[in-house]
Amino acid sequence: MVVMTGAKAIVEALKAEGVKHIFGLPGGAIIPVYDVLYDEQEIKHILVRHEQGAAHAADGYARVLGKPGVCMTTSGPGASNLTTGILNAYMDSSPVIAISGQVSTSLLGRDAFQEADMLSVMLPITKHNFIVRKPEEIPKVVKLAFEIATSDRPGPVHIDLPRDVQVGEADVQIPANVTYRKIPKLEPDVEEVRRAVKLLVQAERPLIFAGGGAIWSGASAEVVELAEMLGAPVVTSLLGKGIIPEDHPLSLGMLGMHGRMAANIAVTECDLLLGVGVRFDDRATGDVRYFAPKAKIIHIDIDPVEIGKNVRVDVPIVGDAKRALRAIIDGLRMQAVRQRPSKWLERIEKMRKELAPRMDYDEVPIKPQRVIKEIMGVLNDDAIVVTEVGQCQMWAAHYYIVRKPRRFISSGGLGTMGFGFPASIGAKVACPSCDVIDIAGDGSFLMNSQELATAVENDINVVVCILNNRYLGMVKQWQDLFYRGRRSAVYLGETPDFVKLAEAYGAWGDRVTRPSEIAPKLREALKCGKPAVLDIIIDPExxxxxxxxxxxxxxxMLT
Amino acid sequence: MKTRIFSILCENVPGVMMRVSRCFTRRQINIDSITVGIEPSGLARIILLFQADDHMAELLRRLISRLTPVIDVQVIDPGTSIVREVVLLKTRRLNNDEMWKVMHHVEKAGGRILESKGNALIAELSGSHEDIEKVIEEIGADVFREVARSGQVIISRELE
Known part of the structure; x- marks a missing residue:
């Protein structure tokens, strides 16, 4: 036991969890903690320019590293500015630890200056949240927060830290571990695995549908092994991209609203669908009555809430994806030699060839497909592609070939415009040796472009590739397709000049108007030694x- | 749609009711009755009644089980459980006939008179939700100035 302030205790507790970076922005109610951080050597604090940026950066950091990202703000508006980022992390099951200051406990509920009822606000958008009442509770709360954020299905946890709790002193001890009542069920049920194996052996047209849960579980090798063993093609959700190298002969890419046609047809034709760490989101399934209509469905998920929530399931397997797949692979090994589904594989191969999307457009204004092709040509397999939200995101998701897990970072469930750029900052901090690109739209980028200052001041050299069409493009697309072309409130005009905007922040900026310029300019941006913005003028239609x-x-599908 | 009963054992901490009840709000399910008591262990037991189909009831059970402060969710079959509600009834000033009528019905239903002053009284009743409704109806709802109900407390009939 050592006597220390609550502020010191929280920093010590974070260090005990191995925290190396905090994304944050201070204010009155969190100054005591920042005063401790002033002398801190082990934790690097990255000052953002808007708290939403801190939450997204911590989220991007967590997704790349597979470990919690931490963000910190003051009370009231500081904390409420986190909410979009925290909700984004919650929807995509990303372990973000958010710490915000709060007014002193004696002022709680009196509408004090910068007081917000963050316990209530954060409650429905976190996996769990705390308000700390006494300094001595801090180490246990922090330990629990990390345990909750990372165990079974990951998710964000918020800690509300009143000012008097930060200032107050107590005898504290950083616990080695805490008793967390919720013991996750990691091991799959033997009987369910046996039933799954039986269905997989009988299947003539098996298909694997893998998502973010498979990535979090680290089940990439198992997905590929099982696919090859069964001769089963693999489709992924947006968050599952990279679970299998997308140029693997069995990879069909992303399914769903803007998925690859081959993926959607394969889902419709398969007679067995093995869902791994997916939640059968409506953007992935379309009308559930016609989703995999000929198939029996096996669903592996660590969260029992997901089983049967959106689609009917024939064999539910609650457990860790990696362990469940390993158990299925072992079960299949004990079976007599199974015929490879050669007719199905021929069909898959044919679709892969015939329905491969076209990217080699030479037109000016540049077609976005060509932009993705050029970016792919420049980046290596370890590069991290982060996206904003909207058309730019769907072009990236549809066309970009990802070869490794945790190398494609995108806002899935919430579809948060403004996510990509701060998340790419978090990604670069998590992996400084990786090239990090934010595939952005002009609309999305503007929502958090103030983080250029963060990137420049902290030498976080990410490259923003703006697919600039001067529109809120996805809304425009829906208006064009479903609202008789009545483009209501989607034209963004000719401002700003993104090159000048970058330069105003001391970043590198350049404009690209011809397809042949994309690759050389991108290489230049990656090597310029600064954060960079590449303003790529694309075809607005x-x-x-x-x-x-x-x-x-x-x-x-509309084609 | 069927009547569902959950008996939820959880940590006795501020906000736990909100965590549980918002699972229902989010899915547009109305909670018919909710009661909370503290067990001898110091843990809280929340008893909830609501209407839902099988799919929704199971989803809610899993959602509530997932909450950090929740230790256990027991699904209770209304058919094999004991359901009781306590009600306190305060009357307006009554004439003699009304007074006798109230006392008669309360005593017939196994209740008792707790207070009486002037021509008004306070009575206590316990029983099933339907039994209590029946007594109130027999006496006539216009007699009462205030009706305080406990909500339904439920325990399964199973004994070890």
Whole structure:
């Protein structure tokens, strides 16, 4: 036991959890903790320019590293500015630890200056949240927060830290571990695995559908091994991209609203669908009545809430994806030699060839497909591609070939415009040796472009590739397709000049108007030694196609 | 839609009711009755009644089980459980006939008169939700100035 202030205790507790970086922005109610950070050597604090940026950066950091990202703010508006980022992390099951100051306990509930009821605000958008009442509680709360954020299905945890708790002194001890009542069920049920193996052996057209849960579980090797063993093609959700190298002969890419056509057809034709760490989101399934209509469904998920929530499931397997897949692989090994589904594989191969998307456009203005092709040509397999939200995101998701897990970072469930740039800052901090690109739209980038200052001041050299069409492009696309072209409130005009904007922050900026310039300029941006913005002028009339209209059937795509 | 009963054992900490009840709000399910008591262990037991189909009831059970402060969710079959509600009834000033009528019905239903002053009284009743409804109806709802109900407390009939 050592007597220390609550502020010191929280920093010590974070260090005990191995925290190396905090993304944050101080204010009155958190100054005591920042005063401790002033002398701190082991933790690097990265000062953001808006608290939302801190939450997204911590989220991006967590997704790349597979470990919690930490963000810190003051009370009231500081804390409430975190909410979009925290909700984003919650929807995508990302372990973010958010710490915000709070007014002193004696002022709670009196509408004190910069008081917000963050316990209530954060409650529905976190996996769990705490308000600390006494300094001596801090080490246990921090330990629990990390335990909750990372165990079973990951998710964000918020800690509300009143000012008097930071200032107060207590005898504290950093516990080695805490008793967390929720013991996750990691091992799959033997009987369910046996049933799954039986179905997989009988299947003539098996298909694996892997998502973010498979990535968090580290089940990449198992997904590939099982696919090869069964001769089963693999489709992924947006968050599952990279679980299998997407140029693998069995990879069909992303499914869903803007998925690859081959992926959507395979889902419709398969007779067995093995879902791994997916939640059968409506953007992935389309009309659930026509989702995998010929298939029996096996669903592996660590969160029992997900089983049967959106689609009917024939064999539910609650447990860790990696362990469940390993158990299935072992079970299959004990079976007599199974015939490879050669007709199905021929069909898959044919679709892969015939339905491969076209990217080699030479037009000016540049087609976005060509931009993705050029970016792919420049980056290596370890580069991290982060996306904003909207058309730019769906072009990246549809066309970009990801070869490793945790190398494609995107806002899935919440679809948060403004996520990409701060998340790419977090990604670069998590992996300084990786090239990090934010594939952005002009609309999305503007939502958090103030973080250029963060990137420049901290030498976080990410490259923003703006697919600039001067529109809120995805909304425009829907208006064009479903609202008789009535483009209401989607034209963004000719401001700003993104090159000048970058330069104003001391970043590198350049404009690209011709396809042949993309690769050389991108190489220059990556080597310029500064954060960079590449303003790529694209064809504003281009839609993201093919597309399954909202609530439509996967096999009926607009082309 | 069927009547569902959950008996939820959870940590006795501020906010736990909100965590549980928002699972229902989010899915547009109305909670018919909710009661909380502290067990001898110091843990809290929340008893909830609501209407839902099988799919929704199971989803809610899993959602509530997932909450950090929740230790256990017991699904209770209304058919094999004991359900009781306590009600305190305060009358307006009554004439003699009304007074006798109230006393008669309360005593017939196994209740008792707790207070009486002037021509008004306070009575206590316990029983099933339906039994209590029946007594109130027999006496006539216009007699009462205030009705305080405990909500339904439920325990399964199973004994070890």
């Amino acid at each position: 281009e839609h993201v196609l093919p597309m399954v209209p909202a609530g439509g059937r996967l096999d009926q």
